[in-house]
């Protein structure tokens with residue numbers, strides 16, 4: 001049982017219009033996380049959100065790589081990068097938080113992926129694996145010990161954030177029903193294996209509550 005207290009935060013990852021059905025990079029069944037995340041939000045004293053937030057010419061967009069298509073992989077300066085449809089362009093409606101997301105008490109919104117040449121799945125560390133977002137420092141200064149994660153997508157931004165939460169010394173717990181995955185080419189199985197190996201706990205909604 002997870003009983004949220006002062007040392008816990010709910011980290012709500014990328015619940016944005018472009019990741020919901022009808023959006024530019026729709027996660028299958030992605031809208032199902034909205035009521036689950038809202039219900040979780042009411043059980044936590046402290047909630048932090050992330051927003052995927054890319055410039056229009058972002059290096060992760062297939063449209064910037066002639067001859068390449070979304071879901072192809074390319075090598076960038078920092079290593080392998082999956083290419084995506086243009087999504088979550090800063091300041092556009094697709095980058096807005098999802099309609100119906102009801103987390104009025106959220107205390108911080110971390111935007112990530114705003115450097116044109118570097119992607120950032122993780123809420124903690126960009127894809128070059130060296131540029132911090134500042135979240136670890138913020139959480140440490142706030143006395144947080146445990147990060148409970150939900151949102152989109154399990155196999156990319158939620159999963160990488162959970163791994164980096166562990167690497168930064170926090171406990172990490174993923175609430176399964178409040179996440180959905182892209183799951184292309186075995187990505188979800190790989191993400192679960194990496195999370196298991198790193199000590200990320202996975203729980204059901206009914207295991208989280210005051």
Ligand code: VGL
Nearest residue numbers: 014052084152153156157
């Ligand atoms: C995400 C792919 C590209 C995510 C963000 O939120 O999981 N996935 N940008």
Ligand code: ZN
Nearest residue numbers: 052087088113
């Ligand atoms: Zn993105």
